[in-house]
Amino acid sequence: MDGLRVAVLLAATLSTGLVAGVFGIYANAIMPGLARTDDKTFVAAFQAIDRAIINPLFLGLGFLGSLVFTLLAGVLHLGETALPWIAAAFVLYLITVVVTIAVNVPRNDALKAAGDPDSIDVTAARAAFDEARWRSFNLLRVVLNTVAFGLLAWALYLTGKSSAQP
Template identity: 70%
Template sequence: MRITALMAATLSMGLVAGVFGLYAHTIMPGLARTDDRTFVGAFQSIDRAIINPWFMAGGFLGALLFTVLAALAYIGRPALPWIVAALVLYAITVVITLVVNVPLNDAIKAAGNPGHIDVAAVREAFDEMRWRGWNLVRVIASTTAFGLLAWALTLSGTSG
């Protein structure tokens, strides 16, 4: 059970780090090059699509749950400090997501159909630079957490 929890934590953390990274180096730069109507409509569609059981359970919430389980399973073992550090970094990522990114996502979705709204005003209110800046923090924190969990797996393999 111990190694299974740590492997699940590592895999789900990798998934989340990859998603945040993909937003940072592909999705948001691509959307930045579009007109206002395309930006608003595409972002609304992408945000609706990412809220699905596969990503939420297997990635976003799964990374948190599995890392907590791994921490509990590794109490008293050499890998524990690395798992706890990963958990702290991912908790920061979750807070940033809930306090910054989700409210911005929800506001752009609530604006309505891009064909019937002032898309320039909606895009400006969205504040792309704020969203992207905090997403970069999420990328760094979750990728570092992934690395820490990978190191914990290494320690787990060498310490029995």
């Protein structure tokens, strides 16, 4: 049972860190880079990036996997010293999922639904996307996910420490 508990907690930690990294790269490179482009380039590039990220690896093992692994880690650590840290990480990650579904995804979907950048008003599509709002909520996701990652790393440390004691 110890091996399974550690493996699931490790999966939760790694997947949460991976997602924090994805959100971080959007905050630090993708969105600042796209902000420097013209409207047509912004719309076309963002549409292409968003279509590419919707894949089983990111959605399954990363974005949703983190939620499932963290929940499962919590269940497997009931009564253990790591549980409060895992529970806090789960709550923060759950908030991240809610923010993503409520704020970021609808903007992504609306921009994709606007149509082909060669045949739409790209200035209006970009304005409707509201980059500032998207970036603000993405920054919230970065912070929440990074803290959740740190909490899970601490829980992993506590789990290792408690299993090393005789």
